Amino acid sequence: MNNASTFREELVKNIFYRLDENLRMIRIAFAQITEEEIWLKPNPTLNSIGNLILHLCGNLTQYGISSLSGASDDRVRDLEFSTESGLLKQELLDKLETTVNQVKATIIQVSDERLIQIKEVQGYQFSGIGNTIHLVEHFSYHTGQIAFWVKMLKSKDLGFYSNVDLNKRNKKE
Structure with a gap:
């Protein structure tokens, strides 16, 4: 195996891990809330969990x-934030899971050349690698917001890492 394929495989493996980890945490958060709570807003200037899921999908x-992939960009960003109802928890979760699976399928198929090609998205100029870094960090950012809002609603820890010793130190090399 050459270094390029090793690098690509490691990059893709870690992108997929982070996408799946965010989905795992969102599933746990969703299990704690009601259908009504999905569209509640902490205050008028913030977004509901439903809005955040629609925003993540967009x-x-x-x-x-x-x-x-070069597919048409049909995103209507304002609708992600103005929607106030109409989708159930499971529909939102299904939409997010489908979108993540489509992203993963796209990443698997994209060429190395496209990963280093600069592309404009939302007025920003980044390579395909830069865009994948953005989507992972953006997904994590909003996953944290969802977790925080659910913790506020329920006054309890969500136990994302209840079976992991997070105090474990790195092994010395």
Whole structure:
């Protein structure tokens, strides 16, 4: 195996791990809330969990599918934030999982040349690698917001890492 394929495989493996890890945490958060709570807003200037899921789907599609595959960019970003109802928890979760799976399929198929090609997305100029870094960090950012809002609603820890010793130190090389 050459270094390029090793690098690509490691990059893709870690991108997929982070996408799946965010989905895992969102599933745990969703299990704690009611249908009504999905559309509640902490205050008028913040977004509901439903809005955040729609926003994640739009962002993942724009950065992870359209920019990498060359597919049409049909995102209507304002609708992600103005929607106030109409989708159930499971529908939102299904939409997010489908979008993540489509992003993963796109990443698997994208060429190395496209990963280093500069593409404009939302007025920013980044390579395909830059766009994948953005979509992972953006997904994590909003996953944290969802977790925080659910913790506030329920006054309890969500136990994302209850079976992991997070105090474990790195092994010395």
